[in-house]
Amino acid sequence: MSARAEGFILTSSPHDSAADTTQRIMFSVVITLLPAMVMSVFYFGLRVLGLYVLAIASCLVTESLTRRARGRSPWSIADGSAVVTAVLLVMVLPPEISPVALVVGCVVAIFLGKEVFGGIGSNVFNPALVGRAFLSAAYPVQITTWTTPNRVFAFLPQGIDAQTQATPLAAARFEGIYEALPNLLFGQIGGSIGETGSIFIVAGGIAMLALRLIRWEMVVSLLGTVFVLTGIPHLVDPGSFADPVFHLFAGGLMLGAVYMATDMVTTPYTRVGNVIFGVGAGTLVVVIRLFGGYPEGVMFAILLMNAVTPIINRYTDNRVFGAQTAKAGEGAQ
Secondary structure (H helix, E strand, C coil): CCCCCCCCCCCCCCCCCCCCCCCHHHHHHHHHHHHHHHHHHHHHHHHHHHHHHHHHHHHHHHHHHHHHHCCCHHHHHHCHHHHHHHHHHHCCCCCCHHHHHHHHHHHHHHHHHHHHHHHCCCCCCCCCHHHHHHHHHHHHCHHHCCCCCCCCCCCCCCCCCHHHCHHHHHHHHHHCCCCCCHHHCCCCCCCCCCCCHHHHHHHHHHHHCCCCCCCCCHHHHHHHHHHHHHHHHHHHHCCCCCHHHHHHCCCCHHHHHHHCCCCCCCCCCCCCHHHHHHHHHHHHHHHHHCCCCCCCCCCHHHHHHHHHHHHHHCCCCCCEEEEECCCHHHHCC
């Protein structure tokens, strides 16, 4: 009896398809970022809105021109990945970053961070963080110049940055001054544009988990590692080390854990690999924050773990369907 008669249809792969497309995934990510983006405009003014527009335009133009130069279709910009890169790059920069520096960062992020590796799906490092790392070296003064945010929520206490012009992490590390938790949650603090309220980033993360755009293993392992490793020194010497809750919501940790460490291309694709990446990144964040020369270490931690992702994938690869592991000594027979 034929396979068709038995109810089987023999066709070439792929045998299954999903509703998800790159375009749908990318624009879903942007939608989940909208609350934090809107709040950043409230806190730092319409100039930030202009930065978002400029970054998106710069990334789209850079990708289109690069694709055309490589003899590829320039209309790949419709997949939305350049838009996500642009938004995330703006969110990890200070509000007073100059338009020229922003455009340079966008060009580096798209050209060096993505297209030189072959485009979307082939890049090794998170493009937005590549652009941010370049700007840290090229514009060190601009990249560490912070702005006091507008007072949007009257019920929140006065932020420490109004007196010190420092980010919460810098004030805690170098001056022993700790920002109030409500300000960290709602973002009424100085710092990068994306530090506009951890509560809005968390809301976006929950939405992405519900849409199955990210894996919880990565987020939980990264944040859990930071919580545990900062909690130990705090218990030993609470006067010198901030509590772990402060570390979770201060700086760019929440944005990095939810939107950058979960990048589908530059991070492991196995569940075990996600945990290894998260633990490694979390450990690096704590080492840099507590013992390094920088008060923040999320960018460096994720980029360094991006570099070892291929190794993690190799040794945590999923079992091949239909394969069977040989029993010990079977090969010697």
